[in-house]
Amino acid sequence: MxxxxxxxxxxxxxxxxxxxxxxxxxxxxxxxxxxxxxxxxxxxxxxxxxxxxxxxxxxxxxxxxxxxxxxxxxxxxxxxxxxxxxxxxxxxxxxxxxxxxxxxxxxxxxxxxxxxxxxxxxxxxxxxxxxxxxxxxxxxxxxxxxxxxxxxxxxxxxxxxxxxxxxxxxxxxxxxxxxxxxxxxxxxxxxxxxxxxxxxxxxxxxxxxxxxxxxxxxxxxxxxxxxxxxxxxxxxxIGAGPGEKSVEGDGEPGGGPGEVSTPGARTIDEVAACLDTEPNRMIKTLLYVADGRPVAALVRGDHDVNENKLARVVGADELVPGDADMIENVTGAPVGFAGPVGLSGVDIIADRSVMQVTDAVTGANKADTHLTGVEPARDFRPEKIGDIRAAVDSDPCPRCNQPMGLxxxxxxxxxxxxxxxxxxxxxxxxxxxxxxxxxxxxxxxxxxxxxxxxxxxETFADEHGMVWPPGIAPHQVAVLCLNTAKPALADASQRVYEQLLADGLDVLLDDRDARPGSKFKDADLLGFPVKVIVGRGYEKNGMFEVQVRKSGEQKDVAEDELAGEIHNIIERL
Ligand SMILES: [Zn+2]
Structure with missing residues (x-):
């Protein structure tokens, strides 16, 4: 072309x-x-x-x-x-x-x-x-x-x-x-x-x-x-190994959870700000309908429920989030104040990490109210404890318990x-x-x-432009004729272009009437794996400069060795 x-x-x-x-x-x-x-x-x-x-x-x-x-x-x-x-x-x-x-x-x-x-x-x-x-x-x-x-x-x-x-x-x-x-x-x-x-x-x-x-x-x-x-x-x-760290509160273990007023604070961040605590010390309670039955899923405030995992742990074919009416019916409170303590008529499914939190904060099933000083092991009893949350960075591997990257x-x-x-x-x-x-x-x-x-x-581009793997590059080789007005250069470019094509390479001949600088820039932008420069070197001693886009490596090559050299480069890329 x-x-x-x-x-x-x-x-x-x-x-x-x-x-x-x-x-x-x-x-x-x-x-x-x-x-x-x-x-x-x-x-x-x-x-x-x-x-x-x-x-x-x-x-x-x-x-x-x-x-x-x-x-x-x-x-x-x-x-x-x-x-x-x-x-x-x-x-x-x-x-x-x-x-x-x-x-x-x-x-x-x-x-x-x-x-x-x-x-x-x-x-x-x-x-x-x-x-x-x-x-x-x-x-x-x-x-x-x-x-x-x-x-x-x-x-x-x-x-x-x-x-x-x-x-x-x-x-x-x-x-x-x-x-x-x-x-x-x-x-x-x-x-x-x-x-x-x-x-x-x-x-x-x-x-x-x-x-x-x-x-x-x-x-x-x-x-x-x-x-x-x-x-x-x-x-x-998520592995159940040592990566699942416990989160301990600074409160004294007292006689039981205490109610605190949290007017208008519904989201984890709002409640955390209101009570001056961290999301990882909070227990988030989310209500679902699993095959027609109400289910309360508990995860830490800094975690999210993974509904696929939850459905598997519950053994449900269909799992949908509960609507506002359902939540009010089950908890007796408006949306945003659900909690596991004293919650009845619903299966409680807790993520493993929830059971590691002490002195926790959770909704009180009462408008504008939360509970503090909650001890999961003491204050509520989940039907099931399992892996129901979305993985985050550094969670332990389920096979070897090493921290995984997200x-x-x-x-x-x-x-x-x-x-x-x-x-x-x-x-x-x-x-x-x-x-x-x-x-x-x-x-x-x-x-x-x-x-x-x-x-x-996305993977291979650099500051000059695209860098194509040779198997899918628009062309494997670009032949740059640096001055089309000079017959010697135009003829040599045409000759090597035809030779390389005949040798089975996919070649683009830059035969535009354009400045050398813009030809180099465009070839780098398009990311052709190999450039062949027909310019001063050819005029001086009949050599062609071959440049590799990915490594920047360059060498002078004689005309009869050009095709072989380029095949070798492409093979190595
Ligand atoms: Zn592993």
Whole structure:
């Protein structure tokens, strides 16, 4: 590709609306342009990155035995209504009415359509296992699209679905996809962490996410530096070891809790300020309805309830926060003054850390009143004590009890064992060896194609611009002709450009009539792994200067050694 024939509109200024590094650099490098909120055009350099990522994904999915399909993005609304997921996705689904006044949606994901397709076209166990995938655009009406192409309303996803006759088959299909994902992210040059995850809106049993650590990432995970265990915060178990420190008050152990007036102080911070105490000495009481029964969850004031864990400890299928009426009924007080002491008619579930607090503060189940001097072991009796809170930094690892780190990450991939959630609901069955009808055991597997690009920029960029891993760079090599008005330089540039292309390298020839300084700046901004400079060195002694973007390393190379040298550099990167 010649720069003069492409469209790479680089910008000197930092665009005002961009916050994230990848957003700034992809705009400045002319990779993307914004059309509307959360909607972007990919220009030639940006789309080359997307195509390269897609090609790697395709190769590895094919190698893992998956077959590619292309499913529609435009659906009749019934598809999501029948599966019950219209409610799950809620306002995230983009809806419209067609000319016949029929309700339609733009697909946010494809479980329903693929399950129905297999239901209607596969009949026997002999046709299994089957894994189908596609690379296609999805739509979600994000509340707050942001960070450029990291959180958008329209994005390209690779989604795959496996169909097996039994759990062993699912395990094998899942492992094949897991292996393919590792190869994909390795070939894209990403540093990634695989974390245990909740299956969320998708349901199912096992689920893991592929995360790229980044401060701007929307997802949080904990990772143990000692044994390597990593889990999404929605899932992360907390070790019961010595990391769970007790919090001791400074009050004298007296005869029992005492009432104090805390007018209008409802939140933890308000109460802590009012009573001059710390949130970690307070016991927060949150009321839920678990499968129709009231439940009071206790966590320390500086902690948050993890509803997934709470539901598991309670053994509930459905867990919803109690509303104001329910809270008043159960506690006899307005919202904000609930506490476990004297609370009856409700199961009390305490987080382990609550039981380590002494001389605690909690609501008195009475308007504008709290209790101080509460001793958990003496003053109330929980039905269950367990791990029901969200992990925080330095919490002990559930495997080895060493303190774990809490990090932000960009989720680039996700693998789920779905089981029969969709096949059961949609009547997708096959005939087994003995002629019985059984539902397919399914898995589903997603990769965010655009996010891989943004995550790579976030991870590797430096003060001069993007630094692409060679596998997904817009071009591997940029040949910079420093003066196109000099025929000797223009001819030599053209010659090496053609040689390198013929040698299988992906080359961009900067043949613009521009100053050398801006060619260097633009090449660094675009982050091509290797630059070949055709300038003074060539005029002097016929040598080409080769520069490596990542390390800054440079050397003079003769024309006949150029291709070999560049292949070696790329190999090493
Ligand atoms: Zn550990």
């Amino acid at each position: 010649r720069w003069s024939r492409s469209l790479i509109p680089t910008l000197k200024e930092v665009p005002a609306e961009a916050e994230a590094k990848s957003h700034v650099l992809m705009l400045r490098g002319g990779l993307i342009r914004k059309l509307g909120s959360g909607v972007y055009s990919y220009l030639p350099a940006g789309f080359r990155v997307i195509r390269k990522i897609s090609a790697i994904v395709r190769e590895e999915m094919d190698r893992a035995g998956a077959a590619e399909v292309l499913l529609p993005a435009l659906w009749p609304a019934e598809v999501l209504e029948e599966s019950g997921r219209m409610e799950v996705f809620g306002a995230d689904v983009i809806r419209f009415r067609d000319r016949h006044n029929r309700q339609g949606v733009l697909a946010p994901t494809h479980e329903e359509v693929i399950t129905a397709l297999v239901r209607d076209n596969v009949t026997s166990y002999k046709q299994l296992p089957l894994t189908l995938y596609q690379i296609q655009t999805k739509f979600r009406d994000e509340v707050r699209p942001r960070f450029g192409v990291l959180r958008t309303r329209e994005f390209v996803m690779k989604d795959a679905y496996s169909f097996d006759a039994g759990p062993d088959g699912l395990k094998k299909s899942y492992e094949a996809m897991y292996g393919a994902y590792c190869r994909i992210f390795d070939r894209c040059g990403l540093d990634y962490v695989v974390v245990e995850a909740e299956s969320g809106a998708m349901g199912g049993s096992r689920s893991q996410e592929f995360m790229v650590r980044s401060d701007i990432g929307d997802d949080k995970y904990v990772q143990c530096p000692s044994c390597g265990h990593a889990a999404n915060v929605e899932k992360a178990a 990090h932000h990450g960009i989720e680039v991939g996700h693998v789920f064992q779905l089981g029969t959630k969709y096949s059961g609901r949609l009547g997708a069955e096959f005939l087994d060896e003995s002629g019985r009808r059984r539902p397919y055991i399914m898995g589903c597997y997603g990769i965010g194609i655009n996010r891989i690009a943004a995550a790579a920029v």
